Amino acid sequence: MVQDLAAMGKIKAGSEVAFGRIAMGVAAKAGSRSFDISSMEAFEHALKSARSIAYAADGTSGGYFSDLLERLGIADEVTPGLVGISGGQTALAVARGEAELAVVPVTSILAAAPDVMLLGRFPAELQSYIDFAIGISADPRDTEAAKQLSEFLMSADVDGTLAAKGVERH
Incomplete structure (x- = not known):
């Protein structure tokens, strides 16, 4: 979108820079049973054995997850346990007991702590950013001031804070 805004003249040409990326992750209620999602096979097994899985009913991450289930060939098995959540509350659905697991961007999971725990990021071969x-x-x-803010946001000074919140630098 930033490139589109630059093309429309809304953003100063040449000022756009990649800031970071957010990975997809799996969440569970803090203190609940853990699932191994460290490999593609373990990830699939976790999805198939979960009683229910919350996902974003609208938005990019929910669409990616639905497509991923089809691609993995497990949609028929997993779909009956899916719980579509609207309004950016997907990670909190596990805290409220609406689902056993949630698949959502890592930043949303970390923001829902301490009621929600990050089980891990999607395996590398299944990851979407x-x-x-x-x-x-x-x-x-x-x-x-705009130039200084941009330089600060791109500096190593904020890398630790961003990482703690789930934002990865390229």
Whole structure:
């Protein structure tokens, strides 16, 4: 989207930079039983053995997960236990007992702590990322402040904070 905004003249050309990415993960209620999702086979087994799985009913991550179930050939087995959640509350669905597991971007899982725990990220061969970029407005109120903010957000000074919140740098 940042590239599109630059093409429309809304973002200063050349100011757009890749900021980070967020991986898909699996969540469970804090203190509940754990599932092994460390390999593709373990991941599939966890999905098939879960009593219920919350996923984003709308949005990119939910669509990816639905397509992934089809691609893995386990949709018929897993679909009856799927619980579509709207409004960005997917990770919290496990805390409320609406589902045993949730599949959602890692940032949402970490934000729902301490009631929700991250079981892990999707295995590498099944992973999907949400990529983020930043850019400076074509008409900022304060050009120097916008430039300084962009430089700060791209600096190593924020890497630890971003990692703790689930944002990976490229």
